[in-house]
Amino acid sequence: MTDRAKRYEAIRDAVRPQWDDARAARNRAGVDRLRRRHLLTRGGGALVVAALLALVAYHSLGPAAPGEPDDPTVRFSDGSVAVPDAPGSLIVEASSPELILVNLQEGRSRFKVTPDPKRRFVVRAGAARVTVLGTSFSVEHRSGGQVQVQVSEGRVRVDAPGGTWTLNSGEGGEFPGQPRADASPHRATTPEGPDERVATHQEPPEGDDATPRAPTETPQPPPENPLAETSAPPERPKARAESSDPPPTPERRGRGPAKPQAAAGAPPAHEPPEGIDKPAVGWGQLAEERRFKEAAQLLTTIEPVEIQGASALIRAAEVMRFAGQPGRALAYLEAVERRYPQDAQAPLALFWRGRILLRGQPCRAAEVFARLQRQGGAAALQEDALAREVTALARCGRLEQARQRARIYERRYPQGHHRGAMRRYTDPPDDTAEEP
Amino acid sequence: MSHPPPRASGLGLVSVDAHAPQDDVRVDFDALYERFAPYVASIGLRLLGRPDEVDDLIQEVFFTAHRKMHQLKERDAVKSWLATIAVRQAHRRLRARRMWSFVGLDTWDAFHTIPDPGASPQTRAEVIALFRALETLPPALRIAWTLKHLEGERLDAIALLCDCSTRTIKRRIRQAQELLEEVWHD
CATH class of the missing domain: 1.10.10.10 (Winged helix-like DNA-binding domain superfamily/Winged helix DNA-binding domain)
Structure with a gap:
């Protein structure tokens, strides 16, 4: 063993702890203390986790299960709560991150709605519809159809036959459930005077269906300060029900142009509720006044599914078109095809949809134009549909198919308006041909 | 009664219960502590060089051993397993001590308590x-x-x-x- 090793061994022997039973017991107790502390910490952590899980589970509960007789409270996933007076009087018709739609069939219900700009909370009560803008309020649907709305906090918008109102905190009002017999269903009196409440829609002239205007066409300038006018609006060929109103009744269909209450001398549809501020204006009214951008903004708060009637849907699409948002018109046009396939305007909606798609999605546009031709009807649209199908196919890159369809066009419509453009496709392929 | 610390004669595998089957890894914790606590105290003192920290190290080592007893795969490897835990705990303490000394907060100077009287x-x-x-x-x-x-x-x-x-x-x-x-x- 070297000297160094001997020195290290001597040091090693000199460095040794004094170990006895007392020290052993003291350290053993220390180990047990650490174990107890660890168990307490782990147990406490588990309790905290369990409490958090219970809290999350409580808050993530959706609407209460139907048929709970003791607790009529309906809780929604976003934290909103509805407390109807009677169980079963409140029906949840839709519950999604974008829309909560409840139907108060009868009686009274209080609502506490969590504000969420991305989600609309709508309460239907008879013919009235209350759109919540983040608030606490109550709705009572009376037996006679009358609807009483009282706002505790925030703001709601009430769409009822005769108009649209905004109720602020502390305000309330009574709204008719059905249009009164002695009043025009199209009109309502506001605190500032008579006001047209039903949108009218100017139909394109006969034959114009065959060549709809381009979506990017510049709208006519709106009249100056139309709301200030008290005289009758210009005559319209037809009047159509605004989408936010209930579905048009048979009596309402085919009515002539509505005239102002003041001019006609008829009583107002109903008096505005006390304490109500300036009434809100419907998107149809705004469109009628050619305030398309404002109408489009209002339309974004309404789901296409809530708009009733092919005409109203097409009108909504037109609003988007004139507001410079043709892409947003697609949803309304698709709704026409899906919900009103037998409507006389369905082919027009389909053609228009194809034109919008042609600008960015030519392959889908080609399918739409082809479907329009397969469905037949609207003979005036068929020639244009075929010509645009050729253009769409060429833009989609399906040149051979475009050439075949162009030859079909030449055979069917030898004197057609688009024969010059079709010739470009029947000749050696040239996908730079201009749109017909 | 004073026990002489076990002599550091290498990390030979020591069986806790010589009569137990080789594949039986169930270990009586009290027996384990009684047998190896002096060894952990010894290695702890030499690694740390501070007698007043050794008790804390012993408790931490056996607490960890109790928690991780299920990880013990060989009954004969108990001693080296405990030594591994002790080395890791000592390393952690030495690192912390070095950090404190960098900022001038480690003022321990009782080196005279290390050697045997x-x-x-x-x-x-x-x-x-x-x-x-x-x-x-x-x-x-x-x-x-x-x-x-x-x-x-x-x-x-x-x-x-x-x-x-x-x-x-x-x-x-x-x-x-x-x-x-x-x-x-x-």
Whole structure:
């Protein structure tokens, strides 16, 4: 063993702890203390986790299960709560991150709605519809159809036959459930005077269906300060029900142009509720006044599914078109095809949809134009549909198919308006041909 | 009654219960503590060099052992397993101590409590000088050197305890020796 090793061994022997039973017991107790502390910490952590899980589970509960007789409270996933007076009087018709739609069939219900700009909370009560803008309020649907709305906090918008109102905190009002017999269903009196409440829609002239205007066409300038006018609006060929109103009744269909209450001398549809501020204006009214951008903004708060009637849907699409948002018109046009396939305007909606798609999605546009031709009807649209199908196919890159369809066009419509453009496709392929 | 600490005669595999089957890894914790606590105290004192920290280390080692008893795969490896835990805990404490010393908050200076009171004055002086020098080493180098020269372990056993290669252990011991020679003239 070297000297160094001997020195290290001597040091090693000199460095040794004094170990006895007392020290052993003291350290053993220390180990047990650490174990107890660890168990307490782990147990406490588990309790905290369990409490958090219970809290999350409580808050993530959706609407209460139907048929709970003791607790009529309906809780929604976003934290909103509805407390109807009677169980079963409140029906949840839709519950999604974008829309909560409840139907108060009868009686009274209080609502506490969590504000969420991305989600609309709508309460239907008879013919009235209350759109919540983040608030606490109550709705009572009376037996006679009358609807009483009282706002505790925030703001709601009430769409009822005769108009649209905004109720602020502390305000309330009574709204008719059905249009009164002695009043025009199209009109309502506001605190500032008579006001047209039903949108009218100017139909394109006969034959114009065959060549709809381009979506990017510049709208006519709106009249100056139309709301200030008290005289009758210009005559319209037809009047159509605004989408936010209930579905048009048979009596309402085919009515002539509505005239102002003041001019006609008829009583107002109903008096505005006390304490109500300036009434809100419907998107149809705004469109009628050619305030398309404002109408489009209002339309974004309404789901296409809530708009009733092919005409109203097409009108909504037109609003988007004139507001410079043709892409947003697609949803309304698709709704026409899906919900009103037998409507006389369905082919027009389909053609228009194809034109919008042609600008960015030519392959889908080609399918739409082809479907329009397969469905037949609207003979005036068929020639244009075929010509645009050729253009769409060429833009989609399906040149051979475009050439075949162009030859079909030449055979069917030898004197057609688009024969010059079709010739470009029947000749050696040239996908730079201009749109017909 | 005072027990002499077990002599560091290498990390030989020691059975807790010599009559138990080899594949039975159930260990009586009390028996484990009674048998190996002095050994942990010994290795702890040599690694840490501070008698007042040894009790904390013992408790931490056996607390960890109790929690991780299910990880013990070989009953005969109990001693090396405990040594591994002790080395890791000691390394952690040495790192913390070094950090405190960097900011001037580690003022411990009771080196005279390290050597056994029965040792000769010359040995006591050498122990004090050695542990003063060891305080200047990085923890990894200090542990490798201590296990080699004060615990008398083989290089492969040290590599196992430190979870690194034998080559690394050799390098650390060499570096530690070079640093020690600057401050401790053995």
